[in-house]
Amino acid sequence: xxxxxxxxxxxxxxxxxxxxxxxxxxxxxxxxxxxxxxxxxxxxxxxxxxxxxxxxxxxxxxxxxxxxxxxxxxxxxxxxxxxxxxxxxxxxxxxxxxxxxxxxxxxxxxxxxxxxxxxxxxxxxxxxxxxxxxxxxxxxxxxxxxxxxxxxxxxxxxxxxxxxxxxxxxxxxxxxxxxxxxxxxxxxxxxxxxxxxxxxxxxxxxxxxxxxxxxxxxxxxxxxxxxxxxxxxxxxxxxxxxxxxxxxxxxxxxxxxxxxxxxxxxxxxxxxxxxxxxxxxxxxxxxxxxxxxxxxxxxxxxxxxxxxxxxxxxxxxxxxxxxxxxxxxxxxxxxxxxxxxxxxxxxxxxxxxxxxxxxxxxxxxxxxxxxxxxxxxxxxxxxxxxxxxxxxxxxxxxxxxxxxxxxxxxx
Amino acid sequence: xxxxxxxxxxxxxxxxxxxxxxxxxxxxxxxxxxxxxxxxxxxxxxxxxxxxxxxxxxxxxxxxxxxxxxxxxxxxxxxxxxxxxxxxxxxxxxxxxxxxxxxxxxxxxxxxxxxxxxxxxxxxxxxxxxxxxxxxxxxxxxxxxxxxxxxxxxxxxxxxxxxxxxxxxxxxxxxxxxxxxxxxxxxxxxxxxxxxxxxxxxxxxxxxxxxxxxxxxxxxxxxxxxxxxxxxxxxxxxxxxxxxxxxxxxxxxxxxxxxxxxxxxxxxxxxxxxxxxxxxxxxxxxxxxxxxxxxxxxxxxxxxxxxxxxxxxxxxxxxxxxxxxxxxxxxxxxxxxxxxxxxxxxxxxxxxxxxxxxxxxxxxxxxxxxxxxxxxxxxxxxxxxxxxxxxxxxxxxxxxxxxxxxxxxxx
Numbered sequence: 001x002x003x004x005x006x007x008x009x010x011x012x013x014x015x016x017x018x019x020x021x022x023x024x025x026x027x028x029x030x031x032x033x034x035x036x037x038x039x040x041x042x043x044x045x046x047x048x049x050x051x052x053x054x055x056x057x058x059x060x061x062x063x064x065x066x067x068x069x070x071x072x073x074x075x076x077x078x079x080x081x082x083x084x085x086x087x088x089x090x091x092x093x094x095x096x097x098x099x100x101x102x103x104x105x106x107x108x109x110x111x112x113x114x115x116x117x118x119x120x121x122x123x124x125x126x127x128x129x130x131x132x133x134x135x136x137x138x139x140x141x142x143x144x145x146x147x148x149x150x151x152x153x154x155x156x157x158x159x160x161x162x163x164x165x166x167x168x169x170x171x172x173x174x175x176x177x178x179x180x181x182x183x184x185x186x187x188x189x190x191x192x193x194x195x196x197x198x199x200x201x202x203x204x205x206x207x208x209x210x211x212x213x214x215x216x217x218x219x220x221x222x223x224x225x226x227x228x229x230x231x232x233x234x235x236x237x238x239x240x241x242x243x244x245x246x247x248x249x250x251x252x253x254x255x256x257x258x259x260x261x262x263x264x265x266x267x268x269x270x271x272x273x274x275x276x277x278x279x280x281x282x283x284x285x286x287x288x289x290x291x292x293x294x295x296x297x298x299x300x301x302x303x304x305x306x307x308x309x310x311x312x313x314x315x316x317x318x319x320x321x322x323x324x325x326x327x328x329x330x331x332x333x334x335x336x337x338x339x340x341x342x343x344x345x346x347x348x349x350x351x352x353x354x355x356x357x358x359x360x361x362x363x364x365x366x367x368x369x370x371x372x373x374x375x376x377x378x379x380x381x382x383x384x385x386x387x388x389x390x391x392x393x394x395x396x397x398x399x400x401x402x403x404x405x406x407x408x409x410x411x
Numbered sequence: 412x413x414x415x416x417x418x419x420x421x422x423x424x425x426x427x428x429x430x431x432x433x434x435x436x437x438x439x440x441x442x443x444x445x446x447x448x449x450x451x452x453x454x455x456x457x458x459x460x461x462x463x464x465x466x467x468x469x470x471x472x473x474x475x476x477x478x479x480x481x482x483x484x485x486x487x488x489x490x491x492x493x494x495x496x497x498x499x500x501x502x503x504x505x506x507x508x509x510x511x512x513x514x515x516x517x518x519x520x521x522x523x524x525x526x527x528x529x530x531x532x533x534x535x536x537x538x539x540x541x542x543x544x545x546x547x548x549x550x551x552x553x554x555x556x557x558x559x560x561x562x563x564x565x566x567x568x569x570x571x572x573x574x575x576x577x578x579x580x581x582x583x584x585x586x587x588x589x590x591x592x593x594x595x596x597x598x599x600x601x602x603x604x605x606x607x608x609x610x611x612x613x614x615x616x617x618x619x620x621x622x623x624x625x626x627x628x629x630x631x632x633x634x635x636x637x638x639x640x641x642x643x644x645x646x647x648x649x650x651x652x653x654x655x656x657x658x659x660x661x662x663x664x665x666x667x668x669x670x671x672x673x674x675x676x677x678x679x680x681x682x683x684x685x686x687x688x689x690x691x692x693x694x695x696x697x698x699x700x701x702x703x704x705x706x707x708x709x710x711x712x713x714x715x716x717x718x719x720x721x722x723x724x725x726x727x728x729x730x731x732x733x734x735x736x737x738x739x740x741x742x743x744x745x746x747x748x749x750x751x752x753x754x755x756x757x758x759x760x761x762x763x764x765x766x767x768x769x770x771x772x773x774x775x776x777x778x779x780x781x782x783x784x785x786x787x788x789x790x791x792x793x794x795x796x797x798x799x800x801x802x803x804x805x806x807x808x809x810x811x812x813x814x815x816x817x818x819x820x821x822x
Contacts, residue, residue, distance in 0.1 A: 119530075120572055125655060134654075146653050151596050152587050156655040157568040157662065161531055161747045162620060171621040173744035176563050176692065185562050187692045187743070209573060209664070210582040236744070242557050243545075244536060244567040245656020251568065252744040253620070281587065281598045332598070333584035333647070333663040336572045 001078045002267040003085050005394055010093035011104070013043035018391055018400020024084050025259035025402075026069045026224060029110035036113070038065050041259065042088055044107045049080075051103040058083055069260070070116060070204050070223060070339035077204075081264060112258035114165045116202055116223070116340040121163055121254070122330055123198075123230060123344045124155040128274065128320040130347035133361045138238075150278060153321035153329045155346075158230070159251035163342060165258050166227075166404045172382060172411040173252035175236035189411035190233035192366070193380040197298050197357030197388055198228040199316055199401075200344040201323050202260055206337035213331040215286050218324035221337075224260035225294075225323075227388045227404040228344040231255065234360055234379070256342070257388070257404040265399050269293045269392040271317050280325070283332055290322030294401075296348060296390045298357065302375040303383025309372050312362060314348050314355045316390075382410040412489045413678040414496050416805055421504035422515070424454035429802055429811020435495050436670035436813075437480045437635060440521035447524070449476050452670065453499055455518045460491075462514040469494055480671070481527060481615055481634060481750035488615075492675060523669035525576045527613055527634070527751040532574055532665065533741055534609075534641060534755045535566035539685065539731040541758035544772045561689060564732040564740045566757075569641070570662035574753060576669050577638075577815045583793060583822040584663035586647035600822030601644035603777070604791040608709050608768030608799055609639040610727055610812075611755035612734050613671055617748035624742040626697050629735035632748075635671035636705075636734075638799045638815040639755040642666065645771055645790070667753070668799070668815040676810050680704045680803040682728050691736070694743055701733030705812075707759060707801045709768065713786040714794025720783050723773060725759050725766045727801075793821040 002022075009021040019025065019041045029039045029046065037050030050066045052058050062080050064071045072080060086092060087099050125131055128145070131154075135144030148154060164170075172193055178185035204223035207213050213221055230250060237249030273291035294316040301308035321329075326343055347357040356362045359379050363370055366378035380386060385407040391400035413433075420432040430436065430452045440450045440457065448461030461477045463469050473491050475482045483491060497503065498510050536542055539556070542565075546555030559565060575581075583604055589596035615634035618624050624632055641661060648660030684702035705727040712719035732740075737754055758768040767773045770790050774781055777789035791797065796818040802811035 120570065148589075148596075148650055148653070151589075152651065154651070154655055154658075156658050157570055159531065159568055159746055161749065164620075171745055174623075175744050178558075178562075184689065185559075185692070187694055209575075212585075233744070239559055240563065240565070241654070241656070242559070243652070243656070244565055245652070245654070247565075247567050248741070248744040248746070251746045278595065281596070283598055330659070333586050333644070333659040334582055335570055335659070335662045338572060 001081050002264050003081070005397055007085065008090045009042050009088045010090050010096055011042040011045050011088055016398065017043050018398060018402055019043055020397045021085060021088055022397055023261065023265050023399050024081055025261050026115055027259050028113045028115050031105065032109050038069055039110065040084060046105040046107055046110050047084070048103045048105060055100040055103060057087060057100060068116060074204060074220060078264065081262070112165055114163060114256060115258060115260045118160045118163050118340050118342050119338045120341045121158040121160040122155055123158040123346065124153050124321065124326050125346040126153050126319045126321040126326065127346045127348040127357065129318060129351055130349040130357060130361065133349060133356065137365050150276065153326045155326070155330065156245045158254065160342065162251055163254045163256060166255055168255065168406060169409045170231055170253040170255070170406045171409045173233055174411055175233055175248055176239060177235040178239050185239060190236055191379070192234035193408060194232045194234050194359045195298070195380065195386045196230040196232055196347040197296055197314060198230055198344045198347055199225055199294065199390065200228040200256065200342050201225050203337055203339055203341040205339050206341065207331055209336040210334040212334060213327055215284060215324050215328035218327040219263060221327060222263060222323060224262040225266065226260055227257040227390050227401050229255040229386065229388050229404050229406065230344055255404045255406045257402050259402050261399060261401055266292050266392060268394060273317060273322055274320055284325050284328060286322065286324050290324045291317050291319065292392065293317050294390050294392050296388065299387050300372050301385040302372050302377070303381050305373045307373065308385065308387060312354055312356055314350045314357055316348060318348055318350050319345055380408050382408050384408050412492050413675050414492070416808055418496065419501045420453050420499045421501050421507055422453040422456045422499055427809065428454050429809060429813055430454055431808045432496060432499055433808055434672065434676050434810050435492055436672050437526055438670050439524045439526050442516065443520050449480055450521065451495060457516040457518055457521050458495070459514045459516060466511040466514060468498060468511060479527060485615060485631060489675065492673070523576055525574060525667060526669060526671045529571045529574050529751050529753050530749045531752045532569040532571040533566055534569040534757065535564050535732065535737050536757040537564050537730045537732040537737065538757045538759040538768065540729060540762055541760040541768060541772065544760060544767065548776050561687065564737045566737070566741065567656045569665065571753065573662055574665045574667060577666055579666065579817060580820045581642055581664040581666070581817045582820045584644055585822055586644055586659055587650060588646040589650050596650060601647055602790070603645035604819060605643040605645050605770045606709065606791065606797045607641040607643055607758040608707055608725060609641055609755045609758055610636055610705065610801065611639040611667065611753050612636050614748055614750055614752040616750050617752065618742055620747040621745040623745055624738055626695060626735050626739035629738040630674060632738060633674060633734060635673040636677065637671055638668040638801050638812050640666040640797065640799055640815050640817065641755055666815045666817045668813050670813050672810060672812055677703050677803055679805060684728060684733055685731055695736050695739060697733065697735050701735045702728050702730065703803065704728050705801050705803050707799065710798050711783050712796040713783050713788070714792050716784045718784065719796065719798060723765055723767055725761045725768055727759060729759055729761050730756055791819050793819050795819050
C-alpha cells in the first residue's frame with residue numbers, strides 16, 4: 001500500500017530525510033541484543049520489526065517476517081506496511097508507550113547487513129547513454145549501439161558471492177592486464193579502478209524451471225529497489241572480456257544500499273521511460289508505465305580529504321529497459337529464479353557530461369582527468385570513498401534510498 | 412587415499428563397470444525410506460553412507476557426512492574412503508552380514524540428485540580445439556584464437572539455479588534470434604539446440620573475500636570431478652552475446668552426472684596437458700602435473716529410435732588449462748567462493764572431426780548434416796536423448812563417471 005503524503009509520524013523525521021513514514025524500507029540488522037532481525041527505519045530511528053512480533057504488536061500471521069522479508073506474501077507485506085503506519089503515525093502518539101519504545105533503536109546501535117540473502121546476481125546494460133558512450137570509446141568506427149541493444153535488455157550473470165552491504169571496504173583487485181603496445185600481459189593491482197552508478201531490484205518470489213515470468217506479472221515478483229555500485233577494473237575488463245564477457249573485472253565486489261524500497265512507496269513516482277523504437281517484441285511489451293523518477297547522485301571523498309564532492313547526478317528514468325522488461329526477458333528461456341535474486345540495471349548515465357555514471361565516462365577513458373578538492377583523478381585511488389545516493393522527490397517529502405558507500409583499500 | 416588396483420570387493424562388480432571399489436564416488440540420493448543420504452556406489456549397488464553411521468560402522472567423527480560430503484575435511488574424506496574400502500573389500504566377505512546388508516540397495520531403488528548443492532557456477536572455455544573451431548567459424552578473417560586465450564583461462568559466470576542432475580529432461584528454450592538477412596528479430600523456440608561436452612569440478616571449500624587461492628593449494632579446495640553438458644541455444648547466443656557474453660543461450664539448463672569422482676581416485680591418471688607457450692604468468696604456474704587422462708564419449712539416441720549411436724570421443728587431456736589454473740585464476744581478484752561451487756571446463760573437443768564436442772562443430776554450423784540411425788541432424792531435435800560418458804582406464808579396471816544424460820522436450 002502507498003501511504004498518503006499527508007500522514008506524519010510521532011517519531012522525529014529530520015527535514016529532507018530519506019525515511020519519512022511514507023518510505024518504511026526493508027532492512028536486516030544485528031541488534032544490540034546480538035540477535036538479527038528485519039528492521040525498518042523512520043527518520044534516524046530503527047524499528048526492530050522482529051521485536052514487534054515478540055510484543056504482540058503485529059498480527060500473528062505476520063510473525064514469519066522474522067525468517068526474512070520474502071517469507072511474507074505480497075498481500076502480507078502490504079498488511080505489514082499498514083500496521084507499521086498505524087503504529088507510528090502522529091495520531092498514535094498518545095499510545096507511544098504502549099507501542100513498546102524498546103523496539104526502537106538509534107541508527108548507530110545496529111549493524112546493517114544486505115537486506116536479503118542473495119542466491120543469484122544478474123547485471124544488465126540498460127543505461128542507453130552509458131552503452132552509447134562505451135561504444136563511442138571502444139568501437140569509434142562503428143555505430144555506438146550494437147544491433148541487439150534496442151531489441152532486448154543485454155545482460156550477463158554476475159557473482160552473487162561478492163555482493164556486500166554499504167560501508168564494506170573494497171580491496172583493489174589484482175588482475176591480468178595488457179597495454180596495447182606491450183607484447184605480453186602482466187599481473188598486478190588494477191590501475192583503472194572504477195565505480196558504476198546502478199540501481200537494482202530484489203525478487204520477492206521466483207519461478208520454476210521452464211516457466212517464464214510474463215511481463216504483466218513481473219512486478220508481482222519484485223520485492224523492491226536498492227542502489228548498486230558495480231565496482232569495475234577497466235584494464236582487466238579490456239583484456240579479458242572477449243569473447244565471453246566481463247568476469248574478474250566485475251566479480252571482486254558489488255555494493256548495495258541496506259534498504260529495499262518497496263514498489264508501493266515508489267508508486268507516485270512512475271514515469272514513462274524513453275520511447276522504445278523500433279517497437280519491442282510482444283513478450284517485452286507492458287501495458288503499464290514501468291519506469292520511475294528516482295534522482296541519483298554520486299560523491300567522492302578523495303583519500304586524505306575531510307569532505308566529499310559531487311561527481312555526477314543522474315536519474316533512473318534514463319534507463320532504456322524497465323525492471324519488468326528485464327525480468328520478463330531473463331526468464332523468457334525458462335531460467336528458474338528465487339526470492340532474493342538481485343538484478344542490477346547497468347550504469348545509469350544521463351545524456352550530459354555531468355550525468356555520467358562511471359569514471360570511465362567522466363574522464364573519457366582517463367584522457368580528461370578531473371579535479372576533486374584539489375586532487376586529480378582519472379580512476380579511483382586507494383583511500384577514496386565513493387558514495388551513491390538516490391531519492392524520489394514528492395510534495396513535501398522524499399522517498400530516499402540512503403547510500404551505497406565503499407572505500408578503496410590497497411591491493 | 413588412492414585404493415590399489417589389486418583390491419577387489421565382495422559386492423559384485425560387472426566387467427568394465429565404471430564403479431569398482433577403487434572409485435567410491437560421492438553422490439546424494441533419496442532412499443526408499445524417504446530420507447536423503449550421502450551415497451556411494453560399488454558395481455550396481457548403492458551404499459547408503461548415512462545408514463552406515465546409524466549402524467555404527469563409521470568412526471563417530473565421520474557422522475557429520477550426513478550433512479553433506481563437504482562437511483568432512485579432506486583428511487576425513489580420505490579416512491572415509493579407507494573405511495569404505497575395508498568394509499567392502501573381498502577380505503571382509505566373512506563379515507558381510509555384520510556389515511549390515513540393509514545399508515546396500517539396488518541402484519533402481521534410489522533417486523539420485525545433484526551430489527552437492529551448488530551456490531555458484533563458473534564456465535570456462537579451456538578446450539583449445541573448441542575455441543579454435545569457434546574462431547574459425549565466426550571470425551574467419553582473423554586468427555582462430557583471440558590474443559588473451561593462451562594467457563588466462565577465459566571464463567564467465569553461469570547460472571547455478573538451472574544445474575540439474577542426469578536424467579532431468581531439458582525443455583527447448585524460447586529466445587530472441589535474428590537471421591543475418593532479417594530486418595528484425597523474432598521470438599520463439601531455438602532452432603539450434605546444442606550440447607557441450609564438458610567436465611567440471613566442485614569445490615570442497617572456498618576462500619574469503621579478498622584472499623585468492625594460490626595455485627599450489629588449489630587442489631586442496633577441490634572435492635572432485637563430474638561430467639557436464641552445458642546445453643546451448645546457438646541462434647540465441649549469436650544474437651545476444653555482444654558485448655557482455657553468453658546469457659540466456661546457456662542459462663536454461665546444465666546437466667551434471669550424479670557422481671563426484673575424487674581426485675584421489677584419479678591420481679593414477681595424471682598426465683601433462685598441452686605445452687603452454689608462451690609461458691604463463693607466475694600465479695598460474697603449477698609445480699605438479701595437473702591434467703588427467705579421462706576418456707570421454709557422447710552418444711545420441713534420436714527421437715523414436717530404440718538405440719543410441721556414438722557421436723564423438725574426446726579426452727580431458729585436450730584442455731589447455733588445468734583445474735588448478737582455472738581456480739587460481741578465478742580467485743586471483745579476491746572473489747569469494749564456497750563449498751559446492753561448480754566450475755565447468757568448456758567444451759572439450761579433440762583435434763579431429765570425430766572428437767568435436769558439440770553439434771556446432773560436428774556439423775560445422777549446420778552446414779554438414781550428420782546421419783544417426785537413418786535420421787539427419789544439424790542440431791538437436793525434440794525427443795533426442797544426449798548422453799555423456801567418461802572413464803579413466805586403469806590396468807584391469809576403470810574409474811568411470813557414469814553418465815550425464817538428458818532428453819530434449821518440445822518448447
